[in-house]
Amino acid sequence: MSLIKRLIKATYLQAFFTLFKLFPVKKKRVLFSSFYGRQCSGDPKAIYEKLLSLKTEHELIWVLNKPGSLSIKAVNRYSLKHLFYLATCEFRIDNCQESHYLKPKSSTTYIQTWHGSPLKKIAQDLDDAFIAHKQDWLLDANYWDFLFAPSIEIAEIFSKAFKIDNKKVINTGNPRNEILGNSDTILMNKVKTSLNIPSTKKIILYAPTFRDDEQGKFYLKLSKDKIVNALGSDYLLLVRLHSNIKHLVNGSFDNENIMNVTEYDDIQELMLISDILITDYSSVFFDFAITEKPMLFYPYDIDKYKNTLRGFYFDYQSTVPGKVVYDEDSLIEAILKLESKEYKESELNRVKLFNQKFNENKVDSINILKQVGLLDEA
Structure with missing residues (x-):
């Protein structure tokens, strides 16, 4: 992406997201995104389906550029609707990093699931050929409240690679793997x-x-x-x-x-x-x-x-x-x-x-949802 396009994108995101953050956060509004709106998959899908199966009162919205035949409430990535729901959701759930311009309110819980255990190096552990991406990853990771990991070993890698407090990395396994x-x-x-x-x-x-x-x-x-x-x-x-x-x-x-x-x-x-x-x-x-x-x-x-x-x-x-x-x-x-x-x-x-x-943890989605505040402990 050229410098001019990046500046236009940054201006657009900051202007409208800042405006929409003037609206209050809506309780139980949950916004899901998987692979930048390309898919309905991974941990976001597993959490979505678990909430559906429990018949919770959450408002469930997807960032999905091509909804296709899926009968779900969906918005296109970076559309005004996306930015509005992102600014006003109580929970945002993503399996990839987002633009650091979209800094959530303190009353929004940002749940980062990531999309796989790393064999290959990621984020801040990459060399400087990835410097533009590394800066965005670093700033966005600063906003995460939770990050899932399947083992202590992977949790330690995540904490170092994303430069986040290891207390934010919860060693629970990933909801996407419960079916496996x-x-x-x-x-x-x-x-x-x-x-x-x-x-x-x-x-x-x-x-x-x-x-x-x-x-x-x-x-x-x-x-x-x-x-x-x-x-x-x-x-x-x-x-x-x-x-x-x-x-x-x-x-x-x-x-x-x-x-x-x-x-x-x-x-x-x-x-x-x-x-x-x-x-x-x-x-x-x-x-x-x-x-x-x-x-x-x-x-x-x-x-x-x-x-x-x-x-x-x-x-x-x-x-x-x-x-x-x-x-x-x-x-x-x-x-x-x-x-x-x-x-x-x-x-x-x-x-x-x-x-x-x-993979030291047997995945229990109910327990995971309680840990991140999506379900009551009772």
Whole structure:
């Protein structure tokens, strides 16, 4: 964004948000946002649905640029309605940082859920190539009242990376992951039906992260023909790209054995129906580990990512709870090996040890909502 555009945006946000803050905060008004209004997903969705199920009296509003068929009250990001509701809500719930120009009133509780446990470096731990973003992250994080974390280890990283008091980081787990700890066959069947997936298919979810230097077109780093021929018709590969790069996809790569599910908002539901996860540096594997299903890691550009793009908080090979492969042939071989009972048992032990360290809390959404003030303690 050019300097002139940034100045215009800053002036607009500050002027109208300051004006709307003259209005009183409306009790029980809750404003939700996920991935900058691109999705209805993650912790904000899980909290929203829990409040709905409890038939609370909260006024529930979404920042959602394309509501589609969802029957929810929604406003476009940075519209005047958005700024008004943001200025007058009692609770604002987001899974990404917002513009620091939108400083809430002291009577608004700002709940930041974040969108994943970090393997790759984030926020103030990034190098100065990200300096413009770092300043915005730093100022916005100053306004947060709560931030969710799934373990003490991740809570410590969040506190340091966002430079916030560790008392604001609540070690409770994430509401979005409550469904992953349960075998909800009704929901699983509902998701498969909505995607027209036969119940007999073995489902592999491929969810790579984005690269900060990706520009122009994005190309899938898998050969469709090779993987389909090797795995056969028993398998269905679901490809779910990161929201930062889904607009770069050059056409569709769907066929009867590969499905592009990038536009499916709720990745937790995709994890629920999947038998295997393949990823690289995405935080998705921290969540998927809760299912105790097998994972494979395909970091085909690890040296560049580690040394040039982001870097990691943990040693990659010794931390990820699954086999690491660097080329497509090895990936296919590893998928086929997962059929072995002995191999599955050894991988399950790795995942259990991983969860003891990074997913130490059994998620209880009711308890979490009480801790942040959305529900009464009684």
